[in-house]
Amino acid sequence: MPELPEVEALTDFLTEHLVGHEITRVLPVAINVLKTYDPPPMALERRTVTSVARHGKFLDIDTGGLHLVTHLARAGWLHWRERLPDGPPKPGKGPLALRVALENGAGFDLTEAGTKKGLAVYVVADPGDVPGIARLGPDPLADDFDEAAFAKLLAGERRQIKGALRDQSLIAGVGNAYSDEILHVARMSPFKQTATLKPEDVHTLYEALRTTLKDAVERSRGVAAGRLKAEKKTGLRVHGRTGEPCPVCGDTIREVSFSDSSLQYCPTCQTGGKPLADRRLSRLLK
Incomplete structure (x- = not known):
């Protein structure tokens, strides 16, 4: 399971590769990963990524007021692609759960191995609307966590x-x-x-x-x-x-x-x- 250090590293990586780029497509493949439905994932399309943040083990991609938040759970992962495959992914029993494409042809896939599914994706106006984030205790690396x-x-x-x-x-x-x-x-x-x-x-x-x-x-x-x-x-x-x-x-x-x-x-x-x-x-x- 990705924990604080890995999600922090993913945050740094995505800050470098996502910020300033426009999201052109959000393609849910495994519908069960979507924990919110209004606004729909497609509402992120044609929006530009402004920042990437971490909340505990949650990853937060901000597009200027609309956030794509994910928790990778036990067997989830984010795979960066410098060039995404042509054509939409095919729904099936594979590990691919969601794909996000950028205007420059790059993007990332969220995948989850195994049969026990816990990967979660939220589209929210405020990360605090995600129940798991709302319940979080203090961050142990925060400056005021003495x-x-x-x-x-x-x-x-x-x-x-x-x-x-x-x-x-x-x-x-x-x-x-x-x-x-x-x-x-x-x-x-x-x-x-x-x-x-x-x-x-x-x-x-x-x-x-x-x-x-x-x-x-x-x-x-x-x-x-x-x-x-x-x-x-x-x-x-x-x-x-x-x-x-x-x-x-x-x-x-x-x-x-x-x-x-x-x-x-x-x-x-x-x-x-x-x-x-x-x-x-x-x-x-x-």
Whole structure:
């Protein structure tokens, strides 16, 4: 799933390639991705892109008062084309969900792999009209998101820190992968309860949050849209690396699997050498 660093990089890429260009065609291929119908996607045609922004994991293309907003979900992606194929795309069972064409022949495709569909596209006058954006918590890379603001957010929480970091209404933009990375940098168990965090724990977690995301954004900066997925994977230290040695201590990275996701962690770095039971709502094995 694209998270804050990848969507930030896509924002930079599209700012360079879209701003100042006119949208000539918007072609929905998979109707289920459209979450708004008035105005219709065609209302974006003959409008010029004025800016591109990020809201958490949402991508926002502004055409001067009318916005094309998308959330790429778990298996969605944006593919930039210097030259789009001639002729309209054919509806079918393929991954193509929506195509946007520019006056210079370039454009992009939104695609989604797999059978579980979550890719969402909105056409709105105000990004705040998108329910997911309206519910977003603060951006962890915002200038005013200091340690005091972070501590205040966590003060009212009574749950596992992994779930708190992934909650978009609490902190915008962090998903499964980067929450694993942040907790590894902080040397903290994903199942540690927020209520048990001491001031020094909050400080450590805040520093890990900011440095992990900033480093990932810097690695992605300037990378073409088509290479961002590979760049993300190479930069991850524990997420998706079950069975590999921890790059910090050399212990074997372990996994806890759930019904629709999994997390990875290092026992030596994060849980005092004790493996976590591989089941939902697991606690440390004694």
